[in-house]
Amino acid sequence: MKFHLFFLTLLLATNTFANPNIVVSIKPIHSIVSTLTQGVSTPTLLLSGNQSAHHAHLKPSQISLLEKADLVVIVHPDFEEGLAKSIRNIQADKVLTVDQNEVEQGNEHEHEHEHAGSVNHHSWLNIEDMQGFTQALSQRLIKIDPKNKAIYLANLDTLKLKLDELQDTTQQQLxxxxxxxxxxxxxxxxxxxxxxxxxxxxxxxxxxxxxxxxxxxxxxxxxxxxxxxxxxxxxxxxxxxxxxxxxxxxxxxxxxxxxxxxxxxxxxxxxxxxxxxxxxxxxxxxx
Known part of the structure; x- marks a missing residue:
């Protein structure tokens, strides 16, 4: 009997740790990720309280969260300036950027902008941009956690409907x-x-x-x-x-x-x- 209980506990622990450990920089993006991972795992919000992504000084515990993550989701390296040093120490394939197009363009034309402030990275304020991001996020989640593909796709469909409704309602109000x-x-x-x-x-x-x-x-x-x-x-x-x-x-x-x-x-x-x-x-x- 004790052996069976031990085996069951070990099995549950193994399944828990097998799910992806995701860390997200700011609340709005954390919310989107949370919706897509429902039923699988709960992402960790890195910046809590009124910590600014622009000027945050990370605690050792926050740096540890980044180092142990299977996936770190940020808006853009120029937006999370306070995290820049820590993000550079993470493997590139473990970082997902919301404004990925801007990252790619920045790598190709890094001198086009006079400074980081000339590019607007508040993309979560455009629901249509978030629709595109949810697609990229779901693909990354499936890649690192294929066993839960069905859940991610179902959550993606639900989220897209919610975002469509939110877009229509907001458009009507304005x-x-x-x-x-x-x-x-x-x-x-x-x-x-x-x-x-x-x-x-x-x-x-x-x-x-x-x-x-x-x-x-x-x-x-x-x-x-x-x-x-x-x-x-x-x-x-x-x-x-x-x-x-x-x-x-x-x-x-x-x-x-x-x-x-x-x-x-x-x-x-x-x-x-x-x-x-x-x-x-x-x-x-x-x-």
């Missing part, structure tokens, strides 16, 4: 505001704006954390007046002081939008809730 001019604090919203054909007249800054000069502030104010902009979208990295300086004396609504979903519970439903929250705030600003 359809009445496509002619309403808006401005953004930086380029973080480009994918969202392009996807839903919103009317952006430009961004105040191109880079995260850039200190605004008086010239840029005055130029932005003039554009807001000339284009009759009534909505300014910005991410939490922009301080209240900067936003107040920029909007002082102007009749304009502002929306502070968390594009990562720091306060949303991680997991399969995170991405759905994140897009819904972003859309709601954008609609309220554009009204």
């Amino acid at each position: 359809s009445n505001y496509t002619n309403q001019p808006l401005m953004t604090y930086n380029n973080a919203f480009e994918h969202f704006i392009e996807n839903y054909k919103l009317k952006s007249v430009g961004s105040v800054s191109r880079q995260h954390g850039e200190n605004l000069s008086i010239f840029k502030i005055l130029k932005a104010k003039q554009i807001i007046k000339d284009e009759k902009v009534t909505c300014l979208l910005f991410t939490s990295e922009a301080s209240d002081k900067r936003i107040n300086t920029l909007t002082e004396g102007l009749k304009i609504k502002t929306a502070d939008i968390d594009i990562i979903g720091f306060d949303i519970k991680p997991g399969a439903n995170h991405y759905l809730k994140l897009i819904q929250d972003i859309t709601h705030k954008a609609v309220q600003c554009l009204k």
